[in-house]
Amino acid sequence: MTALVLDDLEKSFGGLRVTAAVSLAVEPGERRLIIGPNGAGKTTLFNLITGELRPDRGSIRLFDREITRIPSRRRAHLGLARTYQIITLFAGETLLRNVTLSLLGRSRLRWNPFVRLGRQEALIAGARAALERVGLGHLADRPLGQTAYGERRRVEIAMALAQNPRILLLDEPFAGLSIAERRDVQDLLAAIPRDVTVVMIEHDMDVALDFAEQITVLHFGKVLVEGTRAAVVADPQTKEIYLGE
Amino acid sequence: MRWLALSVSLVLLATVPFWVASDYYVNIASQILLYAVFALGLNVLVGYTGLVSLGHAGLFGIAAYAGAIFINGGADHLIAILGALAATLLAAAVFAVLTLRGTGLGFVMITVALGQIVWGVAYRWISITNGDNGVSIATRPSPFGLSLATAPGFYWATLLVFLAAVVTIAIFVGSPFGASLRGTRDQPRRMNALGYHVWMIRFLAFLFSGLWSGVAGMLFLYYNQFVSPQVVALGASAEALLMVIAGGTGTLLGPIAGAALVVVMKNVARAYISRWNLVLGAIFVTIVIFMPEGLVPGSVRLWRWAVDRLHPRDVEPGRGARQKSGA
Numbered sequence: 001m002t003a004l005v006l007d008d009l010e011k012s013f014g015g016l017r018v019t020a021a022v023s024l025a026v027e028p029g030e031r032r033l034i035i036g037p038n039g040a041g042k043t044t045l046f047n048l049i050t051g052e053l054r055p056d057r058g059s060i061r062l063f064d065r066e067i068t069r070i071p072s073r074r075r076a077h078l079g080l081a082r083t084y085q086i087i088t089l090f091a092g093e094t095l096l097r098n099v100t101l102s103l104l105g106r107s108r109l110r111w112n113p114f115v116r117l118g119r120q121e122a123l124i125a126g127a128r129a130a131l132e133r134v135g136l137g138h139l140a141d142r143p144l145g146q147t148a149y150g151e152r153r154r155v156e157i158a159m160a161l162a163q164n165p166r167i168l169l170l171d172e173p174f175a176g177l178s179i180a181e182r183r184d185v186q187d188l189l190a191a192i193p194r195d196v197t198v199v200m201i202e203h204d205m206d207v208a209l210d211f212a213e214q215i216t217v218l219h220f221g222k223v224l225v226e227g228t229r230a231a232v233v234a235d236p237q238t239k240e241i242y243l244g245e
Numbered sequence: 246m247r248w249l250a251l252s253v254s255l256v257l258l259a260t261v262p263f264w265v266a267s268d269y270y271v272n273i274a275s276q277i278l279l280y281a282v283f284a285l286g287l288n289v290l291v292g293y294t295g296l297v298s299l300g301h302a303g304l305f306g307i308a309a310y311a312g313a314i315f316i317n318g319g320a321d322h323l324i325a326i327l328g329a330l331a332a333t334l335l336a337a338a339v340f341a342v343l344t345l346r347g348t349g350l351g352f353v354m355i356t357v358a359l360g361q362i363v364w365g366v367a368y369r370w371i372s373i374t375n376g377d378n379g380v381s382i383a384t385r386p387s388p389f390g391l392s393l394a395t396a397p398g399f400y401w402a403t404l405l406v407f408l409a410a411v412v413t414i415a416i417f418v419g420s421p422f423g424a425s426l427r428g429t430r431d432q433p434r435r436m437n438a439l440g441y442h443v444w445m446i447r448f449l450a451f452l453f454s455g456l457w458s459g460v461a462g463m464l465f466l467y468y469n470q471f472v473s474p475q476v477v478a479l480g481a482s483a484e485a486l487l488m489v490i491a492g493g494t495g496t497l498l499g500p501i502a503g504a505a506l507v508v509v510m511k512n513v514a515r516a517y518i519s520r521w522n523l524v525l526g527a528i529f530v531t532i533v534i535f536m537p538e539g540l541v542p543g544s545v546r547l548w549r550w551a552v553d554r555l556h557p558r559d560v561e562p563g564r565g566a567r568q569k570s571g572a
Binding site for chain 1: 416417423434439442
């Protein structure tokens with residue numbers, strides 16, 4: 001069984017081929033890094049995997065299940081969770097409510113108009129636990145608007161982890177963070193159990209390198225180089241397009 | 246404190262016919278309550294779902310027309326009410342399917358178009374709606390032998406319906422579904438990625454909103470014992486929207502305050518000032534300038550500000566400012 005298989009995936013915006021015949025396979029429990037310069041089509045690739053965009057051609061399989069035509073909301077229920085590069089959280093709500101909404105998304109309770117959300121002890125305890133996991137337990141009741149950028153990044157990750165995903169897609173989780181905050185996020189990601197497969201996008205190779213086992217280099221929508229960390233770093237093509245040599 | 250305020254308001258509301266001077270004012274109180282039900286229903290969509298409808302008078306009117314047609318066809322009042330609400334729900338479902346193709350301005354424009362279609366039918370399909378002359382009904386119902394023909398009787402019945410609306414909507418808003426609804430208002434894309442069915446959530450909210458508009462429409466029919474195309478005109482939709490916006494969108498008390506403001510201005514100010522519309526307009530402009538968030542949240546903000554000013558020592562440094570931004 002393979003966790004995620006992309007087969008000959010193609011997406012164009014007008015005349016621009018943003019994803020050009022991308023094929024890749026991620027094994028269960030793997031830590032995969034997808035790198036590439038800005039405009040390489042990394043976020044578009046994520047949007048195709050989560051279903052926010054429809055591919056023009058090709059197919060996507062999640063744990064051997066064909067999901068190319070499945071709406072994105074149902075992919076969440078199949079165990080696919082993601083974070084966003086541009087943070088999209090609920091600014092007016094508390095951290096706890098943000099994570100509660102994430103948990104609620106996977107619960108049948110979300111359709112219930114009769115009970116009080118504030119009284120759903122199990123759900124709220126789960127949300128608190130998810131916040132504890134990213135070291136934000138003490139800020140649970142603070143409105144998101146009053147937290148720092150680095151804390152919001154961690155809320156993003158807490159929301160994704162709260163859904164108990166089988167595959168986690170991280171879209172530039174280090175973007176805009178200070179060195180200390182990066183270290184926090186790195187520790188956080190290192191602590192994710194192995195039953196979760198993680199695919200991460202990053203354009204800054206240095207910050208994500210420790211994390212990766214397998215690396216895919218994307219350039220102009222195409223897979224340029226793929227392999228183990230050592231092989232990809234040593235590859236002259238990587239150096240040429242990526243390290244600017 | 247909260248319970249005290251709630252009990253006092255309940256007692257005051259229940260005893261209106263005893264301390265209000267005449268039937269005229271009792272009737273105005275009934276009007277406030279029935280329009281409050283309408284505004285509360287509209288607010289489910291405008292405030293909590295983030296979809297601005299300018300066609301809700303269409304749903305309000307469909308209930309009133311359907312009720313009148315059922316009653317004049319010889320139906321029992323209970324059947325007429327259930328039939329009218331079923332017709333409203335059906336219309337709301339059609340409205341929702343058509344309007345939910347868009348959000349923002351697109352949504353607004355389609356609601357305007359649908360409201361105008363209802364108006365056109367009411368005005369032109371004379372064999373059913375009696376055109377511009379409207380439809381009258383002979384009697385109000387007498388549930389459990391209690392007559393609603395008198396002003397106090399009708400007021401109490403309206404009050405019960407109003408309280409049912411407030412309680413139902415309060416439960417709805419505080420529920421997991423209510424939280425999902427506000428989530429789709431703030432971050433539809435994120436909600437979709439979290440596994441929520443954004444379209445279906447909005448559709449159900451539209452039905453719920455339409456249902457209360459229909460209930461208000463039935464109250465209107467029984468209050469006036471008459472319905473005409475004016476009821477479904479664009480101006481009526483705009484007035485309901487103004488109630489919600491003036492009072493405060495996305496709050497429970499806002500639409501009630503907004504309804505009270507508009508009804509009082511329409512009825513009371515009209516008696517003293519012939520250009521009462523001008524006064525109403527001036528009041529709205531004032532609200533928009535000083536309380537852009539609406540009367541209820543705006544008053545809360547001003548009240549906190551005043552308290553902070555008068556008793557600065559009661560407040561930890563900086564706390565007042567933070568409360569305001571959170572309110």
